[in-house]
Amino acid sequence: MDKNTAVLALIRQRKERHALPRALYSDPDVYRQDLEQIWHKEWIFAGHTFELEKPGQYLTLQIGDYPIAVVRGGDGQVRAFHNACRHRGSKVCTESSGKVAKLVCPYHKWTFDLDGKLLFAGNMGPEFNAADYGLKPAHCQVVNSYIYVCVADQAPDFTRFRDAVSPFITPHNLDDCKVAFESNLVERGNWKLVFENNRECYHCDGTHPELLNSFVENLSVAGVGGEEDPELVAHWNRCEAAGLPSRLVMDEAGQFRMTRIPLSAGAVSYTMDGKPAVAGRLDRSGEADIGALLYFNYPSTWNHFLGDHALSFRVLPQGPNETLVTTKWLVPKDAKEGIDYDIERLTKVWIATNDQDRRLVENSQAGVSSPAYEPGPYSSIAENGVCQFVDWYCATMTDRLAD
Incomplete structure (x- = not known):
């Protein structure tokens, strides 16, 4: 059996709505195919x-x-x-x-x-x-x-993604921003575990006290959509009336998604008290509480946009069991450190959250590498997002390995 066929057989072993088999998180041949079929072909x-x-x-x-x-x-x-x-x-x-x-x-x-x-x-x-x-x-x-x-000889179409994401980002005026702070964190875990961890907040209550001062996961947009709750719809209506596209947009293949969600009551930014970290605004909507715009684009990025600042996250695999996660805190270009923002206040929530996630990913890598590991089922309530990512991965790899 050649290596392509062997990896394809592993992917086909996965049960519906279950985690991946052990080798897909750790085997060097699988990692090689991840690079060749995804990382060397995608934007x-x-x-x-x-x-x-x-x-x-x-x-x-x-x-x-x-x-x-x-x-x-x-x-x-x-x-x-x-x-x-x-x-x-x-x-x-x-x-x-x-x-x-x-x-x-x-x-x-x-x-x-x-x-x-x-x-x-x-x-x-x-x-x-x-x-x-x-x-x-x-x-x-x-x-x-x-x-x-x-890096592919022929790149996939970029227009579809550009047309979908640009209306969401444009009101945040990122061309007038700068990087206030950058963090580079090496996580000793497979890149898929990094993204799986990002796509659910089932773990948040017991792990992310800093983030939960402001962030509230909305389960109706975590996966591929579902019943929309009235609070979310009201938030969308209010933001869209102010000129901020908000309703869920998702690629048919599941590769990218954009949506805006409300934060916890009284919170407008990712800070310990929920208050702005930066004087001034990225957007000019006039709406004080715009929640958080979330967008991901597999396999390399997820992003959060608040009223006062934005965060971009970049994921790059460095080996079967090692991933570099780069976080950049984006603020208005004319904002002055020490006057308009304080670096510790701006970064405290996500520096803590990233390190907490690193430990979760590394613990997961240790566990899934055990010969005793068996893939478990996803929660139909709290893990639709991670299931959606794994479905995308399996479908993409199957299409390309089966050619």
Whole structure:
């Protein structure tokens, strides 16, 4: 049995509305197929355009096997390149972010323009044609400051997602934002466990006291929708009357979802007291209580938008049992630290929540790696969101492995 067939057989072992079999969380062959069938084929969230405000600014990330550099060009365009010199493959951009006049390989000083063209390669002789050795581009798309990258030869359609998500994000004016704080947390768990944990709040009561000062999961939007409760509908009506799209929009395949939910009574932000963490607003709706706009896009990101700030989360697998979770707190560009916001107050809830989730994921990884582990059933009340994610994963992998 070849490896594709073996992984497909494992996926087909999964019982409906149950967790995945053990090997799908830990086996190196499964991880290899996750990379090849999902991470190397889908649009992956890289960062925000306002992190690359000036020409020469760049950020880097690792998408499975592919090191990528995203660069603001001299013409203002944001481009993505495979971060491997065309000489002997060294990384050209070696830091997580920076600013340069040109892209210079640290190994032999081959020098590339910000649009990827090779400008200089010493000692290569008269027969060498620099035009043949520019940096290899990767697909790059931008929607409301979100930079997405795809390393596939042919990228999937981006328009459907752009058209769905942009009306929700546009009122939050992210193009006028900055990163107030960034957290990078390595979780010793499979990337699917990280996303499963994110997609349910069944665990929240016993784990997230800081978050529950303001956040209330709405079960009617946690999965694929269901009966809408009157409080949610009233919240949608009020926000939409103020010009903020709010009603649930979900991709037919289940890959992305956007919706707005109310926070707990009296809370308007993710803070210990529920009060704003930042002076001023992202939106100009005039509606004081807009709750939280939530959007996810598998496999790499979930996001929260409040009235005063927003959070973007990026998930990147680093191995079968290791995942990097990057969180960025976004505030208005003109907000001043120490005057308009305090970093500890702004970040306290989600720094605590992320670390609590890390421990949950790592405990789960230890448990599902046991030979005694058997997949259990999902709650039909509280785990429709995690079931929806696992359904998407199984359907996507089955379609691609069965081809």
